Amino acid sequence: MSNKYVIAIDQGTTSSRAIVFDHAGEVVSVGQKEHEQIFPAAGWVEHNPIEIWDNVREVIGTALAKENLTRHDIEVVGITNQRETTVVWDKHTGEPVYNAIVWQDTRTQDIVDALSAEGGIERYKDRVGLPLATYFAGTKIKWILENVDGARERAEAGDLLFGTTDTWVLWNLTGGPEGGVHTTDVTNASRTLFMNLETLQWDEQILADFGVPASMLPAIKSSSEVYGTVASNQLLREVPVAGILGDQQAATFGQAAFGAGTAKNTYGTGCFLIFNTGQEIVSSSNGLITTLAYKLGDAAPVYALEGSIAVAGSLVQWLRDNIGMIASAPEIEELASHVEDNGGVYIVPAFSGLFAPYWRSDARGAIVGLTRFADKHHIARAALESTAFQTREVLDAVNADAEVPLTELKVDGGMVANEHLMQFQADILGVPVVRPKVTETTALGAAYAAGLAVGFWKDLGELEANWSEDKRWEPVMGAEERERSLRLWKKAVTRTFDWVDEDTKA
Ligand SMILES: Nc1ncnc2c1ncn2[C@@H]1O[C@H](COP(=O)(O)OP(=O)(O)O)[C@@H](O)[C@H]1O
Numbered sequence: 402m403s404n405k406y407v408i409a410i411d412q413g414t415t416s417s418r419a420i421v422f423d424h425a426g427e428v429v430s431v432g433q434k435e436h437e438q439i440f441p442a443a444g445w446v447e448h449n450p451i452e453i454w455d456n457v458r459e460v461i462g463t464a465l466a467k468e469n470l471t472r473h474d475i476e477v478v479g480i481t482n483q484r485e486t487t488v489v490w491d492k493h494t495g496e497p498v499y500n501a502i503v504w505q506d507t508r509t510q511d512i513v514d515a516l517s518a519e520g521g522i523e524r525y526k527d528r529v530g531l532p533l534a535t536y537f538a539g540t541k542i543k544w545i546l547e548n549v550d551g552a553r554e555r556a557e558a559g560d561l562l563f564g565t566t567d568t569w570v571l572w573n574l575t576g577g578p579e580g581g582v583h584t585t586d587v588t589n590a591s592r593t594l595f596m597n598l599e600t601l602q603w604d605e606q607i608l609a610d611f612g613v614p615a616s617m618l619p620a621i622k623s624s625s626e627v628y629g630t631v632a633s634n635q636l637l638r639e640v641p642v643a644g645i646l647g648d649q650q651a652a653t654f655g656q657a658a659f660g661a662g663t664a665k666n667t668y669g670t671g672c673f674l675i676f677n678t679g680q681e682i683v684s685s686s687n688g689l690i691t692t693l694a695y696k697l698g699d700a701a702p703v704y705a706l707e708g709s710i711a712v713a714g715s716l717v718q719w720l721r722d723n724i725g726m727i728a729s730a731p732e733i734e735e736l737a738s739h740v741e742d743n744g745g746v747y748i749v750p751a752f753s754g755l756f757a758p759y760w761r762s763d764a765r766g767a768i769v770g771l772t773r774f775a776d777k778h779h780i781a782r783a784a785l786e787s788t789a790f791q792t793r794e795v796l797d798a799v800n801a802d803a804e805v806p807l808t809e810l811k812v813d814g815g816m817v818a819n820e821h822l823m824q825f826q827a828d829i830l831g832v833p834v835v836r837p838k839v840t841e842t843t844a845l846g847a848a849y850a851a852g853l854a855v856g857f858w859k860d861l862g863e864l865e866a867n868w869s870e871d872k873r874w875e876p877v878m879g880a881e882e883r884e885r886s887l888r889l890w891k892k893a894v895t896r897t898f899d900w901v902d903e904d905t906k907a
């Protein structure tokens with residue numbers, strides 16, 4: 402081992418981070434910068450890809466500078482990313498043809514409706530593991546081709562490239578128009594609606610149905626191999642880039658959830674529970690999606706079931722930015738602690754419809770159970786509780802699909818700093834919730850994938866040994882109370898259905 406460290410780039414929904422890790426998996430240095438959330442219309446969410454790339458370069462510089470590191474201290478680069486968020490750009494100039502359309506964006510509902518007219522939303526589920534939904538990248542590519550002037554012609558002429566933000570960062574990092582590597586990994590490819598889960602190749606028939614030219618799509622590689630080296634005009638020049646994992650899969654890897662039957666739940670902008678099913682492709686009968694967990698070089702792929710929850714920490718952001726109820730996200734904990742319970746208030750944050758296990762794009766957010774008694778403390782509490790209830794519903798789905806119930810849940814992500822939420826989560830699940838010492842599991846997972854490819858770490862056993870428990874919350878709520886509040890939550894969920902119709906679209 403010539404160099405001491407691995408750097409991971411975590412291109413997330415709210416910010417980009419660069420984190421330097423040592424061989425023990427400990428954080429050595431962090432650079433982080435938020436980017437603008439652009440909301441051009443109700444249901445539309447965009448990011449500026451140029452801002453994202455500028456921020457990625459800046460946070461790499463910050464992380465190195467803080468500890469006086471240079472590229473010579475860094476063995477390898479790993480990339481992890483918000484998944485599904487779609488960038489289309491000109492391969493000759495590197496100019497995006499449109500802003501990045503973010504995973505939460507619901508503008509492609511008409512495309513989903515048209516495609517599902519034949520075969521319903523599960524039309525492609527057997528092949529790709531996903532229902533047709535606005536969430537996935539394929540619908541967003543189609544929207545860009547149909548709505549950006551000249552995009553279809555340029556794509557058909559072979560001038561445009563598509564990528565999720567892993568690919569956008571990799572292409573720019575490795576030279577952009579001058580030889581940039583146009584590649585993604587199996588985990589990101591599995592979020593497009595275009596990758597066949599068995600062959601791990603793009604499905605030509607689905608591409609034809611969507612009208613998307615194959616020439617736009619990146620090569621699909623494993624999650625852990627050398628894709629290229631950083632270009633000569635970058636700070637990390639000549640360092641190999643050797644790991645890519647979508648952020649939720651990266652967190653699974655960083656939590657050392659390697660065996661079939663292991664799981665983790667990440668509480669960030671959204672909340673995503675991933676359950677490792679090993680080499681088996683399990684099709685859910687309970688509203689989960691089937692996805693890739695990871696693939697290490699030439700080894701067989703590892704699959705997973707996933708419960709995707711669109712809104713978790715972003716509800717806290719919404720209370721901060723749109724309502725002005727709090728000045729910072731952590732303040733919600735103090736506010737919620739003023740009351741013993743939610744006062745009968747439930748918030749169902751169906752801002753982008755509801756993802757797992759409902760997949761109801763016609764749902765929109767609701768606050769129910771309001772009386773003159775309810776105040777901001779109850780609202781704060783209900784906001785936090787909504788994340789815990791949504792997690793309970795996806796855990797129930799996992800347990801129903803897997804038949805062997807999970808006996809504890811490993812957690813990570815920005816919201817797990819919230820002790821109140823973690824206790825309530827254990828109460829509502831009825832199983833312990835366990836937080837590891839390193840909660841930057843997303844970046845750690847990408848670092849691990851990259852480090853394994855170049856021998857910085859030798860095997861999964863070495864990574865497992867790095868994992869250690871920080872804190873555990875045991876359930877204390879009685880079963881009757883748990884089931885009563887769950888019934889009320891489910892009643893609240895039904896109140897959000899059927900909201901989107903011709904009137905709301907007008
Ligand atoms: N103490 C807290 N209590 C509740 N929510 C929090 C707290 N701290 C951060 N958050 C929420 O966590 C999210 C940030 O988590 P992070 O894992 O960085 O997200 P992402 O990777 O999606 O960008 C934000 O949505 C924020 O509102």
Ligand SMILES: O=P(O)(O)OC[C@H](O)CO
Nearest residue numbers: 413414483484669670671
């Ligand atoms: O940026 P995060 O952590 O909210 O993750 C976003 C997911 O990858 C979306 O599928």
